[in-house]
Amino acid sequence: MSTPAAGTLFVVAAPSGAGKSTLVNALLEREPAISLSISHTTRPPRPGEEYGRHYYFVERAEFEREVAEGIFLEHAEVHGNLYGTSRTTVDGLLAQSRDVLLEIDWQGARQIRAAKPDCVSVFILPPSRPELERRLRGRGSDAPEVIERRLHNSREEIAHAHEFDYIVVNDRFEDALDDLQAIVHAVRLRSPLQWARHPALIDALLAP
Numbered sequence: 685m686s687t688p689a690a691g692t693l694f695v696v697a698a699p700s701g702a703g704k705s706t707l708v709n710a711l712l713e714r715e716p717a718i719s720l721s722i723s724h725t726t727r728p729p730r731p732g733e734e735y736g737r738h739y740y741f742v743e744r745a746e747f748e749r750e751v752a753e754g755i756f757l758e759h760a761e762v763h764g765n766l767y768g769t770s771r772t773t774v775d776g777l778l779a780q781s782r783d784v785l786l787e788i789d790w791q792g793a794r795q796i797r798a799a800k801p802d803c804v805s806v807f808i809l810p811p812s813r814p815e816l817e818r819r820l821r822g823r824g825s826d827a828p829e830v831i832e833r834r835l836h837n838s839r840e841e842i843a844h845a846h847e848f849d850y851i852v853v854n855d856r857f858e859d860a861l862d863d864l865q866a867i868v869h870a871v872r873l874r875s876p877l878q879w880a881r882h883p884a885l886i887d888a889l890l891a892p
């Protein structure tokens with residue numbers, strides 16, 4: 685008997701505040717067959733965030749022990765906190781032919797590409813730097829110094845956009861969501877899309 689095909693691993697990254705989580709949550713409502721991997725992190729929970737639903741919140745010592753035990757498929761330090769993806773969770777879901785989505789940073793995406801070359805990676809861009817800042821501040825979830833750090837780090841994140849298979853601009857939310865869903869459908873149909881790479885927008889977002 686032949687082995688059933690493994691699911692697809694989707695990787696989504698973005699500079700903080702571009703709207704990645706909001707887009708991914710809306711995509712998962714449209715595509716309930718995709719499982720979201722819940723990461724481990726040493727970041728303290730934001731108001732309303734729950735253990736096991738948004739993240740597995742752990743102390744740094746515990747996270748470092750887990751790294752040493754090899755439980756992570758990828759892990760990275762992002763904005764001063766550690767984040768990691770459980771290997772057994774992802775491999776278990778893929779083996780059950782489930783599609784899995786990882787919301788991770790560019791460093792993690794690089795590690796995933798090396799470990800799982802068949803993964804499909806998507807980078808979300810904001811339409812402009814002022815809009816990215818408006819969204820980060822408007823979210824109201826982070827202290828001013830955390831927002832400054834994330835805005836500063838956004839340049840490095842965006843500088844890696846070209847490493848991703850697809851780039852989606854999150855200007856009008858519904859358009860970006862349609863784009864993300866079109867990518868998922870194209871992957872399922874094994875019919876790669878011709879997709880814009882947005883070099884001028886990337887240059888503008890990286891400009892001093």
Ligand SMILES: Nc1ncnc2c1ncn2[C@@H]1O[C@H](COP(=O)(O)OP(=O)(O)OP(=O)(O)O)[C@@H](O)[C@H]1O
Pocket residue numbers: 698699700701702703704705706707819820822823854855856857858
């Ligand atoms: N297209 C959009 N237009 C206007 N606001 C948006 C749009 N998409 C998302 N937002 C808002 O921007 C804010 C940041 O979104 P979100 O929390 O999803 O960002 P993120 O990229 O996941 O950030 P982080 O990586 O820090 O978690 C939220 O308040 C969200 O409602």
Ligand SMILES: Nc1nc2c(ncn2[C@@H]2O[C@H](COP(=O)(O)O)[C@@H](O)[C@H]2O)c(=O)[nH]1
Pocket residue numbers: 697698699700723724727758759760762763767768769787788789791792793
């Ligand atoms: N490499 C990884 N990056 C991750 C993971 N989970 C989340 N992230 C990224 O961290 C930043 C900040 O997230 P926040 O929830 O504190 O706003 C963001 O870019 C996430 O995508 C992970 O498991 N590995």
